[in-house]
Amino acid sequence: MADAHSLDALTDALRRLPGVGAKSAARMAYHLLQHDRAGALQLSVALSHAVEQVQHCELCHTFTEQRVCSTCLDPARDRSQLCVVETPADQAALERTGAYRGLFFVLMGKLSPLDNIGPHDIGLQKLFDRLGGVHLAVPDMVFPPVQEVILATNFTAEGEATAHVIAQALRDSGLQVTRLSRGVPVGSELEYVDLGTIAHALVDRRNTLG
Amino acid sequence: MADAHSLDALTDALRRLPGVGAKSAARMAYHLLQHDRAGALQLSVALSHAVEQVQHCELCHTFTEQRVCSTCLDPARDRSQLCVVETPADQAALERTGAYRGLFFVLMGKLSPLDNIGPHDIGLQKLFDRLGGVHLAVPDMVFPPVQEVILATNFTAEGEATAHVIAQALRDSGLQVTRLSRGVPVGSELEYVDLGTIAHALVDRRNTLG
Numbered sequence: 001m002a003d004a005h006s007l008d009a010l011t012d013a014l015r016r017l018p019g020v021g022a023k024s025a026a027r028m029a030y031h032l033l034q035h036d037r038a039g040a041l042q043l044s045v046a047l048s049h050a051v052e053q054v055q056h057c058e059l060c061h062t063f064t065e066q067r068v069c070s071t072c073l074d075p076a077r078d079r080s081q082l083c084v085v086e087t088p089a090d091q092a093a094l095e096r097t098g099a100y101r102g103l104f105f106v107l108m109g110k111l112s113p114l115d116n117i118g119p120h121d122i123g124l125q126k127l128f129d130r131l132g133g134v135h136l137a138v139p140d141m142v143f144p145p146v147q148e149v150i151l152a153t154n155f156t157a158e159g160e161a162t163a164h165v166i167a168q169a170l171r172d173s174g175l176q177v178t179r180l181s182r183g184v185p186v187g188s189e190l191e192y193v194d195l196g197t198i199a200h201a202l203v204d205r206r207n208t209l210g
Numbered sequence: 211m212a213d214a215h216s217l218d219a220l221t222d223a224l225r226r227l228p229g230v231g232a233k234s235a236a237r238m239a240y241h242l243l244q245h246d247r248a249g250a251l252q253l254s255v256a257l258s259h260a261v262e263q264v265q266h267c268e269l270c271h272t273f274t275e276q277r278v279c280s281t282c283l284d285p286a287r288d289r290s291q292l293c294v295v296e297t298p299a300d301q302a303a304l305e306r307t308g309a310y311r312g313l314f315f316v317l318m319g320k321l322s323p324l325d326n327i328g329p330h331d332i333g334l335q336k337l338f339d340r341l342g343g344v345h346l347a348v349p350d351m352v353f354p355p356v357q358e359v360i361l362a363t364n365f366t367a368e369g370e371a372t373a374h375v376i377a378q379a380l381r382d383s384g385l386q387v388t389r390l391s392r393g394v395p396v397g398s399e400l401e402y403v404d405l406g407t408i409a410h411a412l413v414d415r416r417n418t419l420g
Contacts, residue, residue, distance in 0.1 A: 004273045006256070006263040013256035014227075016249035018241045024229065026299055029260070031228045033273060034318055037261050039226035044257035046216070046223035047242070047250045053216040054243050063214045063243060089236055108244055 007033070059134060059143070061123060062088050062106040068136065071104060072143075078102045080147040084127065084166060086110050086154055094152060102150070103143075105130060110158040111165060119165065127166070131175065148176040155182060217243070269344060269353070271333055272298050272316040278346065281314060282353075288312045290357040294337065294376065296320050296364055304362060312360070313353075315340060320368040321375060329375065337376070341385065358386040365392060 007029060014025035032040040056062065057069035064070075071077065081102025085091045091104050109122040119125075133145040151166060153159035163179055170177050182200040184193055217239060224235035242250040266272065267279035274280075281287065291312025295301045301314050319332040329335075343355040361376060363369035373389055380387050392410040394403055 004264055004275050004279075006260040006275060007273050010253075010256040010260040013249070013253040016242075016246060016253065017224075017238050019234065019237075023299075027229075028227050030273075030297060030299060032226075032257070033260060033264050036226060039223070040257045040261050043220075043223040043226065044254045044261075046220040047254035047257075050216040050220040050239070050243060051247050051250050051254075054214055063217050063240075065214050065216060069214075087240060089233075089240060 056108070057106075059130060059136075060104050060106055061108055061126060062091060062104065073139070073141070076101070079143050081150060082131065082146045082148070083150040083152050084163075085152045086159060086162070090152065090154070102148075107153070107162065110153060110156075111162045112158045122162070124166065124169070128169065131170075131173070146175065148178060151177065151179045155180075266318070267316075269340060269346075270314050270316055271318055271336060272301060272314065283349070283351070286311070289353050291360060292341065292356045292358070293360040293362050294373075295362045296369060296372070300362065300364070312358075317363070317372070320363060320366075321372045322368045332372070334376065334379070338379065341380075341383070356385065358388060361387065361389045365390075 010029045010032075011022075011025045014020055014028050015022065017025075020028070032043075053065045054063050055065070057064045057066075057072060059068050059072040062069055062071070078101050081100075082105050083091075083094060083100060083102055084105045084107065085094065086107050086109065088106055091106055094100050094104075105127050107122045107124075107127070109117060111117060111119065111122065131146045131149065134143040135141075136143070149166070149170060151163040153162045167177050167179070181204055182197070183204060184190065184197060184201045190198060220239045220242075221232075221235045224230055224238050225232065227235075230238070242253075263275045264273050265275070267274045267276075267282060269278050269282040272279055272281070288311050291310075292315050293301075293304060293310060293312055294315045294317065295304065296317050296319065298316055301316055304310050304314075315337050317332045317334075317337070319327060321327060321329065321332065341356045341359065344353040345351075346353070359376070359380060361373040363372045377387050377389070391414055392407070393414060394400065394407060394411045400408060
C-alpha cells in the first residue's frame with residue numbers, strides 16, 4: 001500500500017484514539033474505506049463539528065454547546081448541593097441512578113503527580129470560586145453559596161487523592177463535605193468481594209436500626 | 211450532557227468504527243475533546259481526504275490513489291505469479307516476509323454465505339479476467355497471462371471455502387493453482403499446537419531428503 005498516502009495518514013490519525021494500536025487502526029481504515037465510506041464522512045463531519053461547538057460550562061465545567069449547561073440552569077435542581085466528579089461519564093452514571101437532584105462540578109481530570117497533573121490542571125480554583133455562589137446576568141439567575149460538597153471522584157489511588165486534597169482545602173470553610181460511601185456492591189456475594197472492600201465495609205458499617 | 215448534541219453525534223459516529231461500543235465511543239469522544247482537539251481535527255481531515263482519494267487498483271483491486279498501484283507497475287516483479295489474498299493487510303503481511311516477488315490480487319473480502327456475500331461481491335470475475343493477461347495503454351505495459359495462482363486466503367472456514375471455489379473454477383484452465391501450506395507454526399512446540407493443525411501437518415508432510 002506504498003502509494004496510498006491518504007490511507008497511511010488515516011491510519012496514523014486513527015491511532016490517536018485511546019486504546020487503538022497499529023493493527024486496530026489499519027482494520028478500522030480498511031473497514032471504513034471498503035464497507036462504510038458514508039460512516040467515514042459522517043465521522044469526519046462529527047469530529048470537526050464537535051471541536052467547533054463543544055465548550056465547557058462556565059459553572060460546572062462539563063461539556064456543553066451553551067455558555068451554561070442545561071443541568072446547571074434547571075430550576076428544579078437543589079442548588080445547595082454540589083457533587084464533584086472526574087468526568088462527564090461519571091456525571092452521567094450518577095444521573096442514571098435518579099438518586100441525586102443537586103448540581104455537579106466536573107473536574108475533567110484528577111490529580112496525578114506521576115503524569116504532572118496538579119491542582120491547577122484540574123481547575124480546583126474554579127471549584128472553590130463556584131462554592132461561594134454565582135450570579136449569572138444572562139439569564140438572570142442566582143446560585144447561592146453551596147452548603148454540601150459531595151466528593152464523587154473515583155475510588156482509585158488518584159481519585160482518592162483528589163478527594164483528599166479537596167476535603168483538606170475545605171476543612172475550615174464551614175461547608176459540609178461528604179464522600180460517596182465505600183462498601184460491598186449491591187448483589188455481590190462476600191466470598192467473591194476483594195478484601196479491601198470488605199474491610200472498608202466493616203469500618204464504614206451503619207446502624208440498621210436507624 | 212443533554213445539551214451537547216454535537217458530542218452525541220460524535221459518539222454515534224465513533225460507534226461505526228469496528229470493535230467500538232458505546233462506552234469506548236464515549237471515552238474516545240471525551241479524550242479527543244478534552245485532551246486532543248488537534249488529533250480530532252487531524253482525524254477529520256484524514257477521513258474526508260482518504261474517502262476522496264483512495265480507490266481500487268484496476269489490476270489487483272488493492273487500495274491506491276493511482277489508477278494502477280505501484281506494486282502492479284513494478285517492473286522487477288514476476289508477472290507470471292498471482293497471489294490471491296483477502297485484504298490489503300494480508301498482502302502487507304506477505305510483503306513483509308520478503309519471500310514473494312510475484313503480483314497480487316486482493317479480493318477485498320471472502321465468500322460468506324451467512325452474510326450474503328457471494329462470488330459477485332468479492333470480484334471473482336475480475337480475478338478471472340485478470341488471469342488472461344492485460345495490456346495497459348498508459349503507461350504502455352503488458353501483463354502476460356498468469357501461469358501460477360497462489361491461493362493465500364485465510365485458513366478460516368470462509369477463507370478455505372473461498373480458496374476452494376476459486377480452485378474449482380480454475381480446474382480446467384491449465385493454470386498451476388497452489389495453496390499456502392498448512393502446518394506447525396515456526397517456533398512452536400507440538401504439545402501446544404492444536405490437533406487439527408498437527409493432523410494437517412501429518413497429511414501434508416514433506417520429504418526432507420528432497
